Amino acid sequence: MNTPTDDSNSQLRYAEYVLGVLDADARAEVERDMASSEAVATAVALWQRRLLPLIAEAAPIEPPEYVWHRIRHQLALDASPAVARPADAGTARPRWWNALRFWQGLGLGASLLAAACLALLLSSHKPSVTPPSYLASTITQGNGQVGWTATVDLNHQRVVIVPTRPQAIARDRAPELWLIPEGQRPIAVGMIGGDAPVTLPLDRRLLASFGPGAALAVSVEPPGGSPTGQPTGPVIAKGLLDTSGAAIHVPLASPAHPLDT
Amino acid sequence: MPPHRTPEQNLLDELLAKTASGDQAAFAELYRLTSPRLYGVCVRMLRERGEAEEVLQEAWITVWHRASTFDRTKASAGTWLGTLFRNKAIDRLRQRREQLLDDPELMNHLEDEDPNPADGAEQTQEYLRLRECLDQLQPQQRRAIREAFFSGVTYNELAARCQVPLGTMKSWIRRSLLQLRTCLDL
Known part of the structure; x- marks a missing residue:
């Protein structure tokens, strides 16, 4: 698996994945890497922690x-x-x-x-x-x-x-x-x-x-x-x-x- | 090491952990407390209530079955749920990508500069910190990040919506993400 997590390109990939701008194929690729590499999963989780608080800006709807x-x-x-x-x-x-x-x-x-x-x-x-x-x-x-x-x-x-x-x-x-x-x-x-x-x-x-x-x-x-x-x-x-x-x-x-x- | 959490966040963590052990009352309470926000996210992303309802239902079924994978040392329940629901909505968006691209009304839509900022009651430490860091971005780039987060659309479509070349959009987003990381990890 060629996904060193300190590589800034990989980091960007994970950030883009969490933000939601990747197409279906690229998303699937990141998800495969997450499943096979603990390091990738952790790096993605870190981006989730960084970006997900933004959902506080979505107006609640019953x-x-x-x-x-x-x-x-x-x-x-x-x-x-x-x-x-x-x-x-x-x-x-x-x-x-x-x-x-x-x-x-x-x-x-x-x-x-x-x-x-x-x-x-x-x-x-x-x-x-x-x-x-x-x-x-x-x-x-x-x-x-x-x-x-x-x-x-x-x-x-x-x-x-x-x-x-x-x-x-x-x-x-x-x-x-x-x-x-x-x-x-x-x-x-x-x-x-x-x-x-x-x-x-x-x-x-x-x-x-x-x-x-x-x-x-x-x-x-x-x-x-x-x-x-x-x-x-x-x-x-x-x-x-x-x-x-x-x-x-x-x-x-x-x-x-x-x-x- | 998990960051400090408020009593409210701890309650959600607790409810999700109990859901993992099959506690139906905890599941129902979790649904009651978090569904309006999660449904709001789905409606905003899918722009169609019927579809948002389907995603909401599907995602809650997944919550029930996968709650045991929740690890509060890695993420808060809010982050865990938000991720799951956004992913479901994004999957749905990818399935109907072409249909969306054909809709001029959606294509011309742009998020307002003032993105319905969370009111005082919702300002967790994490959100306040994120907003502080977002405020340090160039206005255009800040807007692109919010538009990306709440629309869930690909780079291509994002560029079309904001009427900038694809390369420009990519560099805005990437630079912003790196800047956010630097700011947030300080």
């Missing part, structure tokens, strides 16, 4: 609540970790990270209450299962491409459905979203957009139907929706809803629109 839910689901963490409660008043709060507004947007007490009510509501279907607060689905077209992503917000009883790219739908037709409980007939959820995100409310009957094995589907219908209450046009996309809460399917393109408005 991430949408559902990001944490997705992380928790993906890691199959317990349903009620400490993030569900603010830290004890006595806990030191790092001012540097300026995270004080986190709880204001979260409204967690209300969310927990809603989740508890929903658990009661669903308990007749599947006892002793606490449903996750969010369900996600990627609704895939026949060609294997994801047409829409859906995020079901059980607490707020609504679903946000986002096209991953503009969908070509005939002028006098419109896409309609259906919930298909396992082994049952489709239930109309509502009309959705071919090129814009749509939020649809979920009534009690729909909420109660989000059991294991449920799927979402999109069919092409007349503009006002299917006249029969069942899909009349072709089903152009379909996706399973992960209701286990253990390993939720992460949408390829997550909704850019926070569920809380």
Whole structure:
């Protein structure tokens, strides 16, 4: 390995790597050297220590609540970790990270209450299962491409459905979203957009139907929706809803629109 | 030898170390305390919230799995996290490099001279020292360093954004980095 760390060219390379100006190939090269040489790793770490404090200048932005839910689901963490409660008043709060507004947007007490009510509501279907607060689905077209992503917000009883790219739908037709409980007939959820995100409310009957094995589907219908209450046009996309809460399917393109408005 | 750390920094170190041992409450608390800043960094680099959310999620999954590699004698939790999240964002930027280069609106963007300086509450010793050293650079070069750090773009794109030849940009950045090192290591 020809990487003497006292060489000023190498030093510059590591600094450039940490700053972020190298292209993908050069970055990969530095990372390989870091993995194989303790000296290189130490030199890079030193530059990280020098330059990283600059992130204090990035304005903090509260991430949408559902990001944490997705992380928790993906890691199959317990349903009620400490993030569900603010830290004890006595806990030191790092001012540097300026995270004080986190709880204001979260409204967690209300969310927990809603989740508890929903658990009661669903308990007749599947006892002793606490449903996750969010369900996600990627609704895939026949060609294997994801047409829409859906995020079901059980607490707020609504679903946000986002096209991953503009969908070509005939002028006098419109896409309609259906919930298909396992082994049952489709239930109309509502009309959705071919090129814009749509939020649809979920009534009690729909909420109660989000059991294991449920799927979402999109069919092409007349503009006002299917006249029969069942899909009349072709089903152009379909996706399973992960209701286990253990390993939720992460949408390829997550909704850019926070569920809380 | 780790530098002196504030109680706040020590708390983050502690939470990250506990995360390494599978402590979910510590992980949740770490997320709560640091996510706004880290998300802010991702949004600033990616300029698109949906993508920043994906990076945020992916990076936190990595934090959970790799927390055991955190060594507080080598870096603070803030530096460790900041590095991980910036790297994820930079990887994402490299993947969509061509798309970015095609976007004239992004190409014409330049960071303001006054880069939203951290307010009083966030001024760690390390940050204050870094800012002091940045202030000793030529204004153009100082701006190039900040633009590079917060955009995560390559030399080529940086030169295009700042409308200077590639060679000029490289020499600005390199000279600045060496100057920063001299100043910081004093």
